[in-house]
Amino acid sequence: MTDIDFDRYDRIRPIRWTGDALELLDQRRLPFQVEYVRCGDSDAVAAAIHALTVRGAPAIGIAAAWGAVLAAREVEAADGVAALAALEPALQRLNAARPTAVNLAWALARMRGALAGAGADWRARLEREAQAIAEEDLAANRRMGALGAALIAPGSGVLTHCNTGSLATAGFGTALGVIRAGVAQGRIDRVYAGETRPWLQGARLTVWELEQDGIAPTLIADAAASHLMKSGQVQWVVVGADRICANGDTANKIGTYQLAIAARHHGLKFMVAAPSSTVDMATPSGDAIEIEERDPGELFGVGGVRTAAENVGAWNPVFDVTPHELIDAIVTERGVIERPDAAAMRAAFPG
Numbered sequence: 001m002t003d004i005d006f007d008r009y010d011r012i013r014p015i016r017w018t019g020d021a022l023e024l025l026d027q028r029r030l031p032f033q034v035e036y037v038r039c040g041d042s043d044a045v046a047a048a049i050h051a052l053t054v055r056g057a058p059a060i061g062i063a064a065a066w067g068a069v070l071a072a073r074e075v076e077a078a079d080g081v082a083a084l085a086a087l088e089p090a091l092q093r094l095n096a097a098r099p100t101a102v103n104l105a106w107a108l109a110r111m112r113g114a115l116a117g118a119g120a121d122w123r124a125r126l127e128r129e130a131q132a133i134a135e136e137d138l139a140a141n142r143r144m145g146a147l148g149a150a151l152i153a154p155g156s157g158v159l160t161h162c163n164t165g166s167l168a169t170a171g172f173g174t175a176l177g178v179i180r181a182g183v184a185q186g187r188i189d190r191v192y193a194g195e196t197r198p199w200l201q202g203a204r205l206t207v208w209e210l211e212q213d214g215i216a217p218t219l220i221a222d223a224a225a226s227h228l229m230k231s232g233q234v235q236w237v238v239v240g241a242d243r244i245c246a247n248g249d250t251a252n253k254i255g256t257y258q259l260a261i262a263a264r265h266h267g268l269k270f271m272v273a274a275p276s277s278t279v280d281m282a283t284p285s286g287d288a289i290e291i292e293e294r295d296p297g298e299l300f301g302v303g304g305v306r307t308a309a310e311n312v313g314a315w316n317p318v319f320d321v322t323p324h325e326l327i328d329a330i331v332t333e334r335g336v337i338e339r340p341d342a343a344a345m346r347a348a349f350p351g
């Protein structure tokens with residue numbers, strides 16, 4: 001199979017550290033405006049994560065890590081132990097920005113760990129740790145892309161949901177990295193992207209990302225997914241994850257669960273691609289995952305056009321849980337877990 005020209009397929013960087021501030025590509029404005037917003041302190045980063053200025057499980061972990069670096073400039077401490085105590089309120093505010101993606105808490109735990117044993121140079125240690133988290137994520141995505149693409153037979157069609165690309169990570173993407181690798185290797189002929197209401201990560205972000213690569217996706221309404229699967233044009237559904245539990249149950253963007261049900265009904269394969277930073281072995285199953293519910297107002301407008309009358313009752317959970325029984329493969333940078341269950345997860349993530 002041809003090698004993957006990673007640089008060709010990965011020119012978007014949603015997160016930029018300037019040395020004294022964090023610049024975030026404002027994903028609320030894409031694809032119509034390409035604008036970066038500047039976060040000069042940790043609370044601005046927390047607000048940006050909550051507002052989805054930056055979004056995507058790995059990306060919010062990386063942003064929070066840089067938020068901790070900014071918080072370090074807001075406190076005085078002689079060493080790592082004193083810094084840990086002084087930083088904790090800011091780290092808690094960063095952690096509270098969104099509840100479902102485990103990457104946020106995972107990144108902040110990495111930053112706390114970097115302080116252990118640190119001396120007067122603890123701020124520099126934090127900055128190195130944030131940089132390492134971002135670099136490790138990019139490397140993980142590129143390895144995951146190759147591992148996931150290898151499962152896909154040449155001539156395949158793939159459906160993806162939400163945005164799991166460079167915009168949601170340090171680069172290349174998770175599920176979108178598998179798709180980029182699969183297209184590069186001639187395995188994937190057709191890419192379908194679900195619009196992903198209500199926030200339209202698919203229509204606004206995934207389509208834009210793939211067009212930057214010269215990959216022409218076919219956009220579909222979320223409601224068209226089962227009909228597409230029935231057509232025989234798609235062989236795999238490939239999605240990302242926000243939290244993968246100890247038994248393989250997976251939280252991901254709302255709408256993923258019904259894609260998994262339809263895929264199983266139509267005999268399609270269902271792949272979850274996520275870095276090991278998304279695996280949460282401390283959560284036994286999907287029932288224990290906190291599902292973020294956002295402002296119902298996100299349901300009422302699309303591109304400035306109202307989609308419902310005022311004061312309509314609405315419910316806006318933005319994630320759901322796919323039971324492991326409906327997942328054919330979980331792909332992380334450590335390898336492929338076929339037919340995931342608690343035993344397979346323990347074998348892959350022994351502790």
Ligand SMILES: CSC[C@H]1O[C@H](OP(=O)(O)O)[C@H](O)[C@@H]1O
Pocket residue numbers: 055056057058161162163164165168169174175201239240241242252253254318
């Ligand atoms: C590799 S991104 C993982 C995950 O994050 C997205 O959620 P959101 O856009 O709300 O941050 C979506 O669930 C992606 O699959």
